[in-house]
Amino acid sequence: MPPSSSSGSVTIGDVAAMAQVSTATVSRVMNGRSTVDPGIAARVLAAAESLRYAPSAVARGLALGRTSTVGLVVPDLANPSFQSALRGLSRAAGVHGYRVLVADSAEDVGEEPILATEARRRCDALVLCAPRMPSDALLDLVPRLAPVVLLNRDVRGIDAPLLAVDYASGIRDLVHHLVQFGHRRLAYLAGPKDSASNAERLRGLHGLDGDVDLVEIPCGARFSDGHEAADPVLAAGVTGVLAFNDLVAFGLLGALHERNVDVPGDLSVVGFDDIQFARYTTPALTTVSAPQEELGEQAWRRLRSLLDGERPEHNVFYRPRLERRASSGPCPA
Amino acid sequence: MPPSSSSGSVTIGDVAAMAQVSTATVSRVMNGRSTVDPGIAARVLAAAESLRYAPSAVARGLALGRTSTVGLVVPDLANPSFQSALRGLSRAAGVHGYRVLVADSAEDVGEEPILATEARRRCDALVLCAPRMPSDALLDLVPRLAPVVLLNRDVRGIDAPLLAVDYASGIRDLVHHLVQFGHRRLAYLAGPKDSASNAERLRGLHGLDGDVDLVEIPCGARFSDGHEAADPVLAAGVTGVLAFNDLVAFGLLGALHERNVDVPGDLSVVGFDDIQFARYTTPALTTVSAPQEELGEQAWRRLRSLLDGERPEHNVFYRPRLERRASSGPCPA
DNA sequence: TTGTAAGCGTTATCAC
DNA sequence: GTGATAACGCTTACAA
Numbered sequence: 001m002p003p004s005s006s007s008g009s010v011t012i013g014d015v016a017a018m019a020q021v022s023t024a025t026v027s028r029v030m031n032g033r034s035t036v037d038p039g040i041a042a043r044v045l046a047a048a049e050s051l052r053y054a055p056s057a058v059a060r061g062l063a064l065g066r067t068s069t070v071g072l073v074v075p076d077l078a079n080p081s082f083q084s085a086l087r088g089l090s091r092a093a094g095v096h097g098y099r100v101l102v103a104d105s106a107e108d109v110g111e112e113p114i115l116a117t118e119a120r121r122r123c124d125a126l127v128l129c130a131p132r133m134p135s136d137a138l139l140d141l142v143p144r145l146a147p148v149v150l151l152n153r154d155v156r157g158i159d160a161p162l163l164a165v166d167y168a169s170g171i172r173d174l175v176h177h178l179v180q181f182g183h184r185r186l187a188y189l190a191g192p193k194d195s196a197s198n199a200e201r202l203r204g205l206h207g208l209d210g211d212v213d214l215v216e217i218p219c220g221a222r223f224s225d226g227h228e229a230a231d232p233v234l235a236a237g238v239t240g241v242l243a244f245n246d247l248v249a250f251g252l253l254g255a256l257h258e259r260n261v262d263v264p265g266d267l268s269v270v271g272f273d274d275i276q277f278a279r280y281t282t283p284a285l286t287t288v289s290a291p292q293e294e295l296g297e298q299a300w301r302r303l304r305s306l307l308d309g310e311r312p313e314h315n316v317f318y319r320p321r322l323e324r325r326a327s328s329g330p331c332p333a
Numbered sequence: 334m335p336p337s338s339s340s341g342s343v344t345i346g347d348v349a350a351m352a353q354v355s356t357a358t359v360s361r362v363m364n365g366r367s368t369v370d371p372g373i374a375a376r377v378l379a380a381a382e383s384l385r386y387a388p389s390a391v392a393r394g395l396a397l398g399r400t401s402t403v404g405l406v407v408p409d410l411a412n413p414s415f416q417s418a419l420r421g422l423s424r425a426a427g428v429h430g431y432r433v434l435v436a437d438s439a440e441d442v443g444e445e446p447i448l449a450t451e452a453r454r455r456c457d458a459l460v461l462c463a464p465r466m467p468s469d470a471l472l473d474l475v476p477r478l479a480p481v482v483l484l485n486r487d488v489r490g491i492d493a494p495l496l497a498v499d500y501a502s503g504i505r506d507l508v509h510h511l512v513q514f515g516h517r518r519l520a521y522l523a524g525p526k527d528s529a530s531n532a533e534r535l536r537g538l539h540g541l542d543g544d545v546d547l548v549e550i551p552c553g554a555r556f557s558d559g560h561e562a563a564d565p566v567l568a569a570g571v572t573g574v575l576a577f578n579d580l581v582a583f584g585l586l587g588a589l590h591e592r593n594v595d596v597p598g599d600l601s602v603v604g605f606d607d608i609q610f611a612r613y614t615t616p617a618l619t620t621v622s623a624p625q626e627e628l629g630e631q632a633w634r635r636l637r638s639l640l641d642g643e644r645p646e647h648n649v650f651y652r653p654r655l656e657r658r659a660s661s662g663p664c665p666a
Numbered sequence: 667t668t669g670t671a672a673g674c675g676t677t678a679t680c681a682c
Numbered sequence: 683g684t685g686a687t688a689a690c691g692c693t694t695a696c697a698a
Contacts, residue, residue, distance in 0.1 A: 011691055022669045027693055037667060052477065057455040058394040059691030062674045067391060069434065069455065077420040078609075087410040090437050099455065101402065101434050104423050122390040122402065122432065144385065223613060250613040257615055276411075280556060280583040282590055282615040344675055355685045360677060370683060392675030395690045 019047040071119040071126045077104045080275040088296025131195045147306035161302035162315040163295045168204030170288040170320030182331035183240035189219035191244035226251025246271035264329030283326035351380040404452040404459045410437040413608040421629025458636045480639035494635035495648040496628045501537030503621040503653030515664035516573035522552035524577035559584025579604035597662035616659035
């Protein structure tokens, strides 16, 4: 049965006409609002069913001033960390009838403010993950985005809930782990130069015990970066390597394997993040775990408070937890 | 400068008032529509800027009958295949100003029709990935979801564009690969019993050459399933194992390593999908590659055609490509 | 309990 | 070139 109205899809008016009631009543029935005569309600439901009526979310959104959608802005959907955060956010929000709109900036930092603003317009709130955006750009942008929560980006003066991994602490734990194994000459495969999470790791690396010798090797955040870093690493004459993240560590492990370097016999390698795959490689990767999915969930909680006009919970810094696996071991004699 | 209207955010009316023009003119300026007097346009822009005006996407959506949003329904955001599809879709759609709304059914097949319907309402179109939904449910659901494109689900009688990986062909290539290495006794670690992609693989496995002996071992689609399958695999007395997917293969490899089983010396293991990590494990995983990101991109092209009232391009079946790596080798004597 | 009608913020069709 | 004004589809006082 085609809709009576001329428009492409059936509207509340079509249902009202068929059930011989006003649109207000249909609206009430569809939303289980107030008290509606059971007989009429049944008639409306029947009409809606036979017409295959589905309320327009857009019209509802306009009338209610609420879209039940939150946005997530990330620099790269291929990164397992952001995937985890997305999943946590999506599942938590879904419980409350909210959906997530994703915006992938494809690492284009310059476009991020526009992207975020545009994404924000379509949603009720935003989760912003922008590790590369300059602090002053964030300072300018974030207030316009409210309600918004930040992921892994601690900028003094920004008034938005923050959920973050304590990168500095994590990297220190990894250093400590290697030192306990007797390592003294270490290399750090640095992440993107302009990334805040790299800066945090570097901060954790500063002022180490005097007996640790650390060399920083420019690298990146991806498999291929780690893979290409093998020669510089070997040239550096170190016995332990801290990779920017697990991806980089995997890339390095692959290249070392090709060169017949024994891990951890000749060289210990540790990662960062504890992505799903870290425990299943050979050797399994020693790393620190960062609960990105939990960050996504907690981001939803903050968002929800903000949307409800409540005071959001405290900001949280997750202390990464050392996951001792097979890729690290005693310093070779 | 606070908005003059009583509402929480600044509207087109506020801008019009400030620039002393009608809302129609503001709208025209904001959309670069028709010809507007340069002087007036400048005034409007200035007012918009100083008021920090951002058009309401919801109101635009209602007026235009278009949200510039497409939905993606997947059973599990933790699965790398769906992540890739999401990324491909998101990036392709983003080029045209469309965003992606994700709906993760958390493997709850029963909820999928509701979820998909609800997601569809908020969008202009949908990409549906539902490997576990029964065919008749799909036949009933898909027509109500139009415009919609299906991923990896070939159901006779459904009139929607389809992009799919030819699982049957892929698994046969893997068998052939192992046979060439001299293997005759093989095991297949089956995926979820009710999944269409598992059924397709089984279809590819039927009617193999008579000299191949294949045993099917119930398993699953995740790491842990593969990990737990190690003992049944060893008990089966086979020399080659085809895992449902790469995740399962990794789980198995890990468990075999714990048991000191040499791969591929004692046992060859192959996966399916060629996820990002497959080449970086030790041993690197022999598998077949399925271009999930490409599926996402192509899904967008089909969606776009549908939205433009054009005839979408042909359905495509991607033939998986064998990726020979180190986890498979000659049959032990 | 039900209906009328006024928004919600934009766009688009007209006149001017 | 610009401005009223009627949609767009729904919700919600306010009346009845």
